[in-house]
Amino acid sequence: MSLKLDGSVVLAGAGKMGAAMLAGWLERGLDPAQVIIQEPQLSGAALELAQKHGIASQPVLEPQSTPPAVIVVAVKPQVMDDVFPALAKIAGPQTVVVSIAAGKTIASFERHLPAGIAVVRAMPNTPAAIARGITGAVASAHTTPSQKAACEALLGAVGDVVWVPEEDLIDAVTAVSGSGPAYVFLLAEALADAGVAAGLDAATAKRLATATVSGAGELLHQSKADPAALRQNVTSPGGTTAAALGVLMRDGSGLKELMTEAVLAAEKRGRELGH
Structure with a gap:
């Protein structure tokens, strides 16, 4: 159009x-x-x-x-x-x-x-x-x-x-989507570093992490399912993904709590900059 x-x-x-x-x-x-x-x-x-x-x-x-x-x-x-x-x-x-x-x-x-x-x-x-x-x-x-x-x-x-x-x-918009790409890039960095810790060479770990984050993002973009449903589709009970999510979704100290803390910190800083 x-x-x-x-x-x-x-x-x-x-x-x-x-x-x-x-x-x-x-x-x-x-x-x-x-x-x-x-x-x-x-x-x-x-x-x-x-x-x-x-x-x-x-x-x-x-x-x-x-x-x-x-x-x-x-x-x-x-x-x-x-x-x-x-x-x-x-x-x-x-x-x-x-x-x-x-x-x-x-x-x-x-x-x-x-x-x-x-x-x-x-x-x-x-x-x-x-x-x-x-x-x-x-x-x-x-x-x-x-x-x-x-x-x-x-x-x-x-x-x-x-x-x-x-x-x-x-300020909340800025904290979620304005600053949000940096959070996703950090996820790709952290995933690559974790791959090295698991024994992969740095180049392979980076390639795997980058393709995984960008591919998952595109799948989320094209899918009609919400993020929680897509996550559940990857997770078999008692499998490798479930083991990892047990850490990332740990009650009180998992990724959700950390992300909330990060977004609220960005939102607070936005309000400070506006005054």
Whole structure:
């Protein structure tokens, strides 16, 4: 399905996530003439895409006769306060501002914008680079259904989109899916190290662990069964998997408790960064 947008979209920041989103938009059929990039110096994938599709890039954008429909702010959180005040000047009454910067609240954007302008705060994750990400998002009270639909179309170009009803829940989204790929990569690392401990050479253990984690993830993605059912399908009573799960599911100190502790630590840190 082709991505249609009623107006232009400004992409402020064209690093890895910005470039992944741009690639997704173009892959979905968004007219390159509708895209404007604000970036001091394009490089890497974003530069290739801009050159291939003839997309203009400017270090600073000036207000236009027709304000953009959407401004996607994909700069690093630590430079947001330097970049956004000038960027806010190009927003019009019908513009919706989408932020993918961790720790930056809707209020932190609204204080630079005229009253009533819509803001959407979103948290994608790194599998967006292969269009397999998932983004959690929350919309300000001023966001109209059509603006929300436009944001979902843009964010959905790199994976699924889940809307949460309250901004406070974005920290939980960040802790689960924003940071979550790192937890999965750690699982692959740990599984490979465990294979070495069991006697495999490092290269074989890494190959087995990597293929197992990625393959299981794809099976989970394609299956209609939930994770618990898939786990049970692998587990024969009294078998090798059951022996391992007896350790991983140990009451009070198993993987579930450890993962809960980790996610709550990430959620707490997210709240701290937002204040």
